[in-house]
Amino acid sequence: MTLHVEAADVAAFFAPAKEESGPRVAGTKVNTELYQARHEKDNLNWATQLLDGIEQHAAGSLFKEYQYRLKKYKPRSANIWLRKMVEKIQEHAARFPLPLRMIANEASRANIAREWANAVVNIILTMTEQHTKKVNAEELLNAAMEPARKWGISPLLPTFKNVCPIEGFSDRDLDVTAAALARLQDEGWWERQITKAWNRYTEHVAIIVGKVRRGVSPYVSYKAKQEHCERRRAGAAWVRSMYAVNDELGLEIPLAEAVKSSMANPELRRLELMMRMRGFEEVAEEHGLAGEFYTVTAPSRYHAWTVTRKKKTVQNPRYDGSHPRDAQAHLCRQWAKARAKLARMGVRFFGFRVVEPHHDGTPHWHMLLFVRPEQRRLLRWVLRKYACEHDKAELARTYKPRFDWVAIDPAKGSATGYIAKYIAKNIDGFSVGIDEETGTAAEETATNVAAWASRWNVRQFQQIGGPSVTVWRELRRLREATQNPILEPARKAADNGKWAEFVNLMGGIDTQRKDHFVQLNHLMKFAASKYGEDVKKLRGLRTVNTVICVDGIPSAVRLGQEVDTRHQGWTLSRSGLGERSELPLSGDSRAPWSSDNKCTGDQILAEKDPLKRELALLGLDETDLARLQTGAVITMDGLFISIRNGCLNTSRQRPGMNPPGRQERAAGYRAEAMKLLRSGQDLEPWLAKIPEQYQQLALDQAAALIEQMEDEANWLEDAAPKYHEDDFTNWMNDLYHGSEHE
Structure with a gap:
């Protein structure tokens, strides 16, 4: 045919x-x-x-x-x-100091971040007269914060409260000030903050115009969900290509396996939360405590959209333009007031809090708390008082839209069952079925909830009272029995998943964390962070000192002991111990590939070739590899993929199309100035030809170059006579590699 x-x-x-x-x-x-x-x-x-x-x-x-x-x-x-x-x-x-079109893409935000970081650098240089003048720390920080205030962003700031009239500010305040100034001068910090502000602004606009609601895209906009999924896919691909390596112990673990066995695995996270919740319920039964389940919602003005009785979403006329973080901050403030009031009244309670979004992204809380039966009405009254403290006019008929509660009856079901579906719904939707908030399957909307929590930086789950879960997790890392009479029972309880027994072994549910028998042991690395801050690294566990009594009389003190649960010296590598890459692990600098290391024999499998593994993760085959090796650029999902100097590069911009940044421009001016100085020419005509906005940059490079040349001339004048004229080669080697004459 x-x-x-x-x-x-x-x-x-x-x-x-x-x-x-x-x-x-x-x-x-x-x-x-x-x-x-x-x-x-x-x-x-x-x-x-x-x-x-x-x-x-x-x-x-x-x-x-x-x-x-x-x-x-x-x-x-x-x-x-x-x-x-x-x-x-x-x-x-209007909260942004620049037109929004200037920060609407990644490249523009990087340039803007560089400019504002340089503005802070210039402020500090001006106030300190090029780092030659001492300036009051508080005044310097206040001046350097001025650009950040225009954006509404801020690093962690010191309090400057406890000022000694003789010694001045405390060491703590000075350390925090130094770290804050370092962040304000870092263009990477600026770019992260500006990107975060831009993402939240676009998501807020999506809420206002109706792109986040039931029937459209619940909890989070479709664009934000896509970005979240792309980050997760990219992160998963990176994890699959990495190994955790410990050279000292000779250990090699695929990073994907380590992540799968950690709390980053949603299934393990859900199971652990349920286990801890069930343990709290067992503690409550042991002490004869009553369970209460509460739902707390923000006032109507925080909700952009509402659902009618016919399940149709309509705009809320009371909405005042707030975003989800505003609502979360309101709930946190009211919770802090209630908690302080209950502490003054002597009401002790413990349990869990779950934060989940309404269909339009506005958060609300679910809390399962255990309290003494005679204090349950008092707990209920205080929580209701502060939940309904504001906008009382809209609660003329009932307080139920703002505050709802259920007294848990063990005869009708367990306390854990009340909160189980909320935990599962906000992790992976396991066995939840239909999400009543959206009318769709909970397993599908779980991704939306994760994207919502990531975009608005909301803590979804929080344990209220009880021992540290980090101690519990560190105890589970101990696989062998110990001889410590305090540590060993707690280790067994953690290893067998008995949270209630663990709570009692730590000192009981009412014991404050500072008095628990087993505590975390950290290793302090001074000035180890990028911004010069001390880094506290978890090392293991330690037991506290305990008093030994005989017939009720203190007779001895058992000193606390330390036990390491974590090996030090772990690093990340793109290949295991048998094939180590010497290149840094940056996103744009991949493992080298050439004809020398492509294949060295049958003992090295093809899958271990770093370049081929990277290409496979990107969905490319050997045909694509041949194209890349000829200098071609492959475009895929907005990424430009190329091989330059034997390295695989991925970028959001086409190679060679990036405008010169400040560093590249400065290097160019430095090279031009060096050429003119060596030839003995005048710099004035050269400076006059440079655009006005870059003249200061060129002048700084020329001044630094002149100063360097003067220093080298003075040094050579002193060092050269120490060598024989015929030994010029040795002198040059010493000049670059050092000698006893230094």
Whole structure:
């Protein structure tokens, strides 16, 4: 059978798709039927001008909703709605000191971060007169913080409260000040903060315009979910390519296996939370305590969208433009007030708190607490008082929308069963079924919840009271029995998964953590961080000193002991002990590949070739490798993949297309200045040709070069006579490699 195809049909098939005709506003088609009369055309022009001031993705959603409201309601109502929405978005956009288009992409944010970090450097250099003048620490930090305040960001700051009139600020305050100044001068820190602010702003706009709600994209916008999934895939690929290596012990562990067996595994995380919750319930049964389950919600003004009885999402008229972190901060403040009030009243309780989002991203809390039966009403009253402290007018009929509670009856079910579905729903959706908040499967929305917690930096689970779970996890790392009479019972309890027994062995549920019998032991590395801060590294466990009594009389003291649970000296490598890469583990510098190390025999498997393994993780084969080796650049999922100088490089920008940064420009000016100085030419004409914004940079490079040349000339004048004229080669070797004459 022969198929005949006309040439016109082929041309039509491969022709680009035709765009829909007609006017558009922010990419959304204009319904011309709504704008026939003169005043209707005026509404269109007004809406177009109003939406020009915000990003197109938000403007398009607003204009679509605006046209819907024009058809359903009066034009005045639709105009008022649009004006208020645009004002809310512009109010949040005004918090940025620069136009948002300047930070809308990764490359722009990197350049902006570099400029603001340099601004802080210049402030510090000016105040200290090029590091030659002592300046009050508080005044220096206050001046250096001025650029960061414009962005609404800040590193950890000292308190400057306990100031000694003689010695001045405490060492703690000075250390924190030095670390804060180091961060403010670091362009990497600036880029992370600006990126975080931009991501949260775009997600907040998505909430306002209705892209985060039931029936559209619950909990988090579709774009934020995609970005979260991409990061997870990239992270998983990186983990699969890495090994944890300990040269001293000769150990090699695939990093993927280590991650799978840690709390990063959602299944293990869920099982451990359930185990600890069940252990708390056993402790409560042992002490005759009552269980209470509470649900606390933020006031209506924090909710952008609400669900009607017909399960339809509509905009909340009380919404004031707050974002999820504002709601979480409100709940934390009210919880702090309630906790302080209960402490003053002598009410002791313990349990768990779970934070989960409403369909529009607004967080609410679920708490399972255990308390003495005679104090359960007091606990309930205090929590309800502070949960309903604000916006009481909307609670005229009942407090249930803000605060709900259930007294747990053991005859109807266990306390752990009340909170089990909330734990599973916010981790992996295991055995939850349909998510009532969204009407979809919980296993599908679990990814949305994870993306929501990541985007807004919300702590989902928190243990209230009880011993440290880190001590529990470190005890489970001890595989062999110990001779310590305090440590060994706790180790057995942890190894057998008996949380209730572990709580009692640590001193009981009411014992404060500083008095627990087994505590963490850390190794302090001074000034080990990038910003000169002390790094506390977990080393193992230690037991406290205990008093031995005979017939009720103290007779001796058993000194505490230390036990190591973690081996020191672990490093990450792209290959195991048998094949170590000497290159750094940066994202743009991969393991080298050449004809020399491609294959050295049958004992080295092809899968162990670092370059081939990297290409396989990217989905590339040997055909692609051959193309890359010829100098080609492969584009895939927005990444530009290339091989340069034997190294595999991945970048979001095409190689060779990046504009010169400050460092590259400075290096160029330094080379030009050196050429002029060596030839004895004047620098003034050269400086005059440089653009005004870069003249100071060029002048700094020339000044540094002149100073270096003067120092070298003085040194050579002193050092050269010590050598014989014929021994010039030895003198040059000593000049670069050092000698006894240094």
